[in-house]
Each structure stands twice: as C-alpha cells, then as structure tokens.
Amino acid sequence: MKHLSLLLALALGLVTAVSAGPTVIECWFVEDADGGRLAKKPAALLLRQGPGRIPPRPDLDPKRYLRVHDPTGTLQAAFRRYPRSAPTPHCEMSHYIPLPASVNWVKGLTPEQSCPRALDGTWFMVSMSSPVLSLSSLLQSQTEPQPDPGLITMATAVLTVITHNPTTRIQLGQDALLDLSFAYMPSTPEATTPLAPGPPPFGLEWRHQHLGEGHLLLAATPGLRGQMPAAQDGAVAFAAWDDDESWGPWTGNGTLWLPAVKPSQEGAYQATIYLPYLQGQVTLELAVQKSPKVSLMPSPLVWAAPGEAPPELVCLVSHFYPSEGLEVEWELRGGPEGSFQKAKGQSWLSALHHHLDGSVSLSGHLQPSPVTTAQHGARYACRVHHPSLPALGRSAEVTLEVAGLSGPSLEDGIGLFLSAFLLLGLFKALGWAESTVRALKTTLGKLPSSLT
Structure with a gap:
C-alpha cells in the first residue's frame, strides 16, 4: 500500500509538471510586404507535446507552426512560473539572419570573416512581452527529418534572453536592480568560437532611453580583452556565466545595478546579449517615484x-x-x-x-x-x-x-481680553508707584541730618 501511494504521488507530480503553464503560445508572424508595409500573419509555438500525435493546426501554415525544442529549459521554466491570473503574453515572430555585431567594442567575438556552417539554415526571432516577463529567443530550424511532415516545423531555442521584472518601480534615492538572465545552447559544438570546451565569451550592453534621448550606459565582454566604454551613472552589471559545462547548455546573468536612482534615470533600458553572430535583446522600464x-x-x-x-x-x-x-x-x-x-x-x-x-x-x-x-x-x-x-x-x-458651543463664546473671549488688558494696566500702575516710593526713600536717606 505504501508503494502504491508513492507511485500515485509520483504520477500526480508528473501530471502537474506536464500541465504547468501553457502548452501553446499564439503569435503574430511579422514580415515585409509591398510598399514598405509590415504584414502580420497568425503563428504559434508548441512548447510541450503530450502523448500521441502533434496537435493539428489546420488554420496555420506549417512554416509558422513551430515545435520548440528547449535544451536549456529556459522557456519551459518561464511559463511554469507564469501566473494564471496574468494576461497572455504578446508574441511576435520574424525571420532572423545571423550577422556579426555592428558595435566596435564587441568585434572580438567574430574574428572570422564569415559565419560558421553550423549557423546555416532558417532562423526565427521570437519576442514576448507581458507585465510579468519579457523575453527574446532565437530559434534555428532543424534540418533532420521531421515527424508528420507538412504538419509542423521543428526548431531549437539556441539563445534566450529574459527578464522576470520588465517594469521596476523604485523609490527616489534607492538602489535599483534590473533583472536579466540568458541561456545558450549551440546547435552543434562547432558553433562555438573557443577552441577549448566551455562557455564562450559574450558581450553585454545596457542602453538607456528617456525623453527621446538615448546613450550607452554600460558595456562588458567577459572572456575577451579590449578597451570598454566607461560605465555611466555608477552602473554595475553582474556579467558572467553561471556554469562551466563542457559543451553546454549554459546560463548567464546580466543584471544591472543602479545606485541612488534619480528622476533622470527613469525610462526604457535595452539589454542586449551578443554571441558570435547572434544577438538577443529585451527592453525593461524603470519608474521612479516618491510618496508625498x-x-x-x-x-x-x-x-x-x-x-x-x-x-x-x-x-x-x-x-x-x-x-x-x-x-x-x-x-x-x-x-x-x-x-x-x-x-x-x-x-x-x-x-x-x-x-x-x-x-x-x-x-x-x-x-x-x-x-x-x-x-x-x-x-x-x-x-x-x-x-x-x-x-x-x-x-x-x-x-x-x-464659537459658543464649546468653551468660551466670542463675547466671552472679548470680555476676557478686556479684563486681561485692564489687569495688565493695573499691574503696571502698581509697579510704577512702588518704584517711585523706593526712589523717594533712597533720596531722603542721602540728605544731611541737619536738613532732616
């Protein structure tokens, strides 16, 4: 009976794990259209699949219906903790082309002239935002034969950048922490730049935008040598990989710390993670307030x-x-x-x-x-x-x-004032008479005895 109870508890736990969070995220696929316009078409991400065949979606083009393989588990973890009461995240998907970073301080990530063959194929960028999370994920379409051909596209999440606190409200003068984490799993070991196994170098950039103006706040390249731009506003970032596995997956931390926040520091903060030919970006909002x-x-x-x-x-x-x-x-x-x-x-x-x-x-x-x-x-x-x-x-x-209902009335108040005025005059008159008598006695005491 005891073993049966343990098996039942295990089964319930597995069911809970499988059913936690949404299984499908509805998105919009955004691409260029004629006349410089943007066209939006329905798309979907299948994050988990139960037993049996893939759930059919006859309303979607199979190229826009993606079965996501998440080797780092970042997407799965994000939606397992997603509150049921929170609104459905807004999701957009588009094509992505791996390119070297355009900023000079991160050029060391891509010393070669062209992308490695491991980055060939079709890439997608997925961006999701809601009050409880904001994330960006780069998905690479799988080239091996897929189950149920013509029904769905298989893709692997290679780089995911995420924050679980997209809007931070901080009291004026206090320190602010802008949460940021990221995860990376190359599709093949050849996709990483370092010859030795382990997490690759990466670039972290934080930019601040407020009232139509923007500037580079902080830049860092852990694992690379080079001249970095000076950090602004006393900003410090916890830029490091959290683990040191041989071939991944790897998770990292890019949280930003701002000391003694001032009103000029509120606004939008864009965090970008640079890996060789891959960039993921999220935007956070910082609101400064002080109670009156x-x-x-x-x-x-x-x-x-x-x-x-x-x-x-x-x-x-x-x-x-x-x-x-x-x-x-x-x-x-x-x-x-x-x-x-x-x-x-x-x-x-x-x-x-x-x-x-x-x-x-x-x-x-x-x-x-x-x-x-x-x-x-x-x-x-x-x-x-x-x-x-x-x-x-x-x-x-x-x-x-x-007045008149509690304590002295207004007339009583006037009478008290006049009485106090008369008493004050009387006291002053008595004081003057006393001082006059004393002065007279003093004068008489100083006269010769023959005169007195």
Whole structure:
C-alpha cells in the first residue's frame, strides 16, 4: 500500500509538471510586404507535446507552426512560473539572419570573416512581452527529418534572453536592480568560437532611453580583452556565466545595478546579449517615484463663529515624485449631512516647488464656506491621491469648533481680553508707584541730618 501511494504521488507530480503553464503560445508572424508595409500573419509555438500525435493546426501554415525544442529549459521554466491570473503574453515572430555585431567594442567575438556552417539554415526571432516577463529567443530550424511532415516545423531555442521584472518601480534615492538572465545552447559544438570546451565569451550592453534621448550606459565582454566604454551613472552589471559545462547548455546573468536612482534615470533600458553572430535583446522600464508627505494647517482646530467662514486651510503636499497624477480633494467628515461630504468653498493649488533631489512640493488651499452650529465637531480633511500611494490616498484633518458651543463664546473671549488688558494696566500702575516710593526713600536717606 505504501508503494502504491508513492507511485500515485509520483504520477500526480508528473501530471502537474506536464500541465504547468501553457502548452501553446499564439503569435503574430511579422514580415515585409509591398510598399514598405509590415504584414502580420497568425503563428504559434508548441512548447510541450503530450502523448500521441502533434496537435493539428489546420488554420496555420506549417512554416509558422513551430515545435520548440528547449535544451536549456529556459522557456519551459518561464511559463511554469507564469501566473494564471496574468494576461497572455504578446508574441511576435520574424525571420532572423545571423550577422556579426555592428558595435566596435564587441568585434572580438567574430574574428572570422564569415559565419560558421553550423549557423546555416532558417532562423526565427521570437519576442514576448507581458507585465510579468519579457523575453527574446532565437530559434534555428532543424534540418533532420521531421515527424508528420507538412504538419509542423521543428526548431531549437539556441539563445534566450529574459527578464522576470520588465517594469521596476523604485523609490527616489534607492538602489535599483534590473533583472536579466540568458541561456545558450549551440546547435552543434562547432558553433562555438573557443577552441577549448566551455562557455564562450559574450558581450553585454545596457542602453538607456528617456525623453527621446538615448546613450550607452554600460558595456562588458567577459572572456575577451579590449578597451570598454566607461560605465555611466555608477552602473554595475553582474556579467558572467553561471556554469562551466563542457559543451553546454549554459546560463548567464546580466543584471544591472543602479545606485541612488534619480528622476533622470527613469525610462526604457535595452539589454542586449551578443554571441558570435547572434544577438538577443529585451527592453525593461524603470519608474521612479516618491510618496508625498501630507499635513494640514492651521492645526489642531479651526475656530469660527456661526455664519462666518473659518480661516483659510492650507494642505502641504511635500517631497513627492513624479509631479504628474497628483490630486487634492477636500472633505468635511461628520456634521449635519452624514459622515462624509465634499467640503464647500473655493479651492486652488499653488505652483510646484522643486527640490535638489528631484522631488517637488506644492500646497492645496481651501477657503471654506460659512459654518453653522450643526457643523460643530466636524473635521475638515485634505485627501491626496498620487501614483505612489494606495488607492485610498493619504489624508490629514483638523477639527472645526463653532464659537459658543464649546468653551468660551466670542463675547466671552472679548470680555476676557478686556479684563486681561485692564489687569495688565493695573499691574503696571502698581509697579510704577512702588518704584517711585523706593526712589523717594533712597533720596531722603542721602540728605544731611541737619536738613532732616
């Protein structure tokens, strides 16, 4: 019975492994058309095949229906961890021609004049993007006889570049890590450039694009000697192969580290992996943000008489980023019309004040309408909404006290003021009389005794 339970658990585990993630990824095949246009035709990638024959797809041209052999397991692993709730990734496929890299600092990867014969054949580039991953994979069509000829095209994933965090949101001034990994398995050992077995040299490039401008941020060629461009913005990359197998497959890490991120560093980051005649690229987005601090003045309470308007309220919204997307709402909590209502009165926002760290501040103003005795104890609140805050935003509040309903009335306040004024005058008069008497006694004490 124990052995039967173990076999059942193993079987369930195998079923789970086989059924994890999608088996087919729907794509668009993009190619040039007449007039310089791009034509899009339906295509599909079969990542896993269950027992039996290949699932037929009569709606697809067999040249655009690819059965993917994934020797590194990168594609399989990416979609095994793909959340069920995440949207289906957008996938595009196109033809690819192996060519040497055009940038000078990576010329050492292709010292020979022509591509090796191992790179002959038909190549495809597949690009996928979604909120949870972005990847690029180079597929080489297999030349050996294929099962079910005319039904599907067999292809091998040779180079795959992937990130599991395509959009990174970081607090202003903190360090950012842009995730990047890659995997490589040459179709034949002759496809690698080094004579000794092991992972080949490669090139890693990170470029930054923001507000229509782009520049090279970092370049590295582990395994090659040469003059590298200087890294910008203090960027550091973890550029290395993770393993040292004789003939592959190999996986690598190209994660980028940016210290103390500033607003000027947000935008698109393009990461490119260069191998001899092969290049894979993904794009990541870096968003910089800082949550605002909110305070309300005057505080702790606003004092007004019935029928009069309270003093102007000022909501300070300080040190936030970005400046776009900020909203300030005024609320009156409590009072005669329920627990919550929009505060009445005239409201406006000040101009932005810019700080040295790139953050900004502003103030929201409200001139409330005249109050009634029924509003005694209500609370004025300013609620701030910003992309860096939760959906409910952040708020600050003060309590409204209507004169005559709590503590001294306005007339009592005037009477107390006049009484204090008279007492102060009396105290000053007494002090003056006392000082005069002392001065007189001192003068008399200094006169000769004959005069006294």
